[in-house]
Amino acid sequence: MSAFQYLLVYNSISFTFAAMAAATIFLWFGRSEVAPPYRTALVISGLVTAIAAYHYFRIFQSWEAAFLFENGVVSNTGYAFNDAYRYVDWLLTVPLLLIELVLVMRLSRDETVSKATRLGVAAALMVILGYPGEIADSNGTRALWGFLSTIPFAYIVYELFSGLSRAIETQPPQVRSLLKQARLLTFASWGFYPIVYMAPFAGLDGPTANTTIQIGYTVADLVAKVGLGILIYIIAIRKSEIEMTKTTPVQA
Amino acid sequence: MSAFQYLLVYNSISFTFAAMAAATIFLWFGRSEVAPPYRTALVISGLVTAIAAYHYFRIFQSWEAAFLFENGVVSNTGYAFNDAYRYVDWLLTVPLLLIELVLVMRLSRDETVSKATRLGVAAALMVILGYPGEIADSNGTRALWGFLSTIPFAYIVYELFSGLSRAIETQPPQVRSLLKQARLLTFASWGFYPIVYMAPFAGLDGPTANTTIQIGYTVADLVAKVGLGILIYIIAIRKSEIEMTKTTPVQA
Structure with missing residues (x-):
């Protein structure tokens, strides 16, 4: 692994830890800015980034333990990086x-x-089915589990664009497009994971495949968790305002 | 690197960690002292200093790992300081x-x-364009990326002094001069970074250039983050007072 690859992953992981932790605090502080029915959504959005912050902290430690970067040269320490x-x-x-x-x-x-x-x-099934492929040595096994994992993914996409569509139409008009953005962001960022998953099929191997996978998953996590969290915050604020105006007609 | 240079940077970084962490707690406690519309500004001001505190903690660890200070002599350990x-x-x-x-x-x-x-x-573009120059070995490459990074910087200065000027005129008269101070502080502290960036052009090199850059960036960070955070806090308090007086005419 080159010094550039090592440092790119190292600094991206540290950046993502900081971004996840900052998003957590922002979302939890936001809890008291929204109407009570939306507080749980913000607590959970913050839990997602908090759990991710913890794991990025661990990933950072694991990355540091797996490689020795001395006098400009990167070498393996013998400890495996824990994917x-x-x-x-x-x-x-x-x-x-x-x-x-x-x-x-x-x-x-x-x-x-x-x-x-x-x-x-x-969603849980999708993650569980993907893992055996991630740690597989052969590309065939990777493809098989990747395919199995796509079945629950397809079901989620179906639910998001069919079942949830009807529910979105019952929402206040001011937030419908935001909700559609949130759904699109979920779909687009989640669609990014299988692309990264298939990096070894593009002929990439060794350190280059590893760097691509690490950076790819990191960017996808940032969009899926911090990006969605901020959108959920904006939707919760807007809906709280709409409902507050409705119940106090004097302000209308 | 001399013992004086080593210790100057070492203690400045530790000082800045403490200052950033203290500012964070001050700004977040201040949240409940201001009117609801200004709370998000204080949450974000505190997030800025919290993220900086995290990074100064990491910078401190990296500085300790990069140098051995034993029997009054500073030597390199072989681990690179992570800029x-x-x-x-x-x-x-x-x-x-x-x-x-x-x-x-x-x-x-x-x-x-x-x-x-x-x-x-x-702002993000300005930072991204600056980085390739910071890690470049040649002064020519440093100058090129430094120049590219100046383009978004010039745009920000234009926005601050043109677009924001009109907005400042709509603010209550009691806080206009404070807002102009906040703008000037942003401009002045940010103008300090490119000066530090160009330290190698002043004929400085090796440990002296490194020390100058570390101390320069540290002072600029303190002014830009803690200084601006305190100004934002004062503006939020003043505006909350003005708006409270307006809505409760009994006190007027």
Whole structure:
């Protein structure tokens, strides 16, 4: 691994830890700026970035332990870089990301529970099925598990663009386009993970494949977690304002 | 590197960590002292100093790892001092600094979004374009990237002194001069970075250039982040008082 590759990953991981921790504090402070029904959505958005901050801290330590960077030369220490931190993170955060999207819509209790459960289970399944492929040595095994993981992913996309569409139409007109942006951001950033997953198929191997995977997943995590968190915050603020104006007609 | 140079940087970095962490706590406690529309400005001011505190902690660790100070003699350990922490920090904090300045003005929603977006993007571009020059070996490459980075900087200065001037005139008279001070402080402290950046052109090299750059950036960070944060706090307090007096005419 070149010094450039080593430092690019090193600094990106440190940057992402700082960004996730900052987003967490922002989202949790935002809790008291929104109406009570939207507070849980902000708590969960902040939990997602907090869990990610913890894992990026661990990934940073693991990266430092795996390589020795001395006199401008990078060498392996013999300790393996622990890639599982990312999957452990996603197992917790990916279902929560879908739940924060459902919660900010403030549907009926039954709808919230049913949508959150179905999307959450599918998301967990998607992460679990991807992992055996990530650690596989052969590209064939990687492709097989990658394909299996795509089945729950396709179900989530179907739910987002079909089931959730009807729910979006019941939302106040001022936030519909924001909700569609949040859905698109979820879809686009999640669609980025399988592309990174397939980096070894593009003929990349060794340090170059590893660097591409690390940077790719890091960028996708930033968009999917911090980006979605900020959108959820804006939607919660807008909906709180709309509902407050409605209940106090004097201001209208 | 002389023992004096080593210790000067070492203690300045430790000082700055403490100052950033203290400013963070001050700004976040201040949140409950101001009217609700100004809380986000204080949260973000505190986020800027919190992110900086994290990076000064890392810079401190990196400085300790890079040099051995034993029996009064400083020697290199072979581990490189990681200069990228500063750029990673600025990539997050410099856009946020401009956003806190826009937020405390409490403009219309559209104006806030458009000004925050344009200034934020220009600030990120300025930092990204500066980095290749910072790590370049030749002064020519340093000058080239430094010049490119000056283009978004010039745009920010133009926005601050033209677009923001009109906005400042809509502010209550009691805070106009404070807002102009905040703008001047931003301009003056940011103007300090390119001067430090060009230290190698003044014929400085090796440890002397390194010490000058470290101390220069540290002082600039303190003024730009802690200094601006305190000004934003004072402006938020004054504006909260003015608006409270307006809505409760009994006190007027």
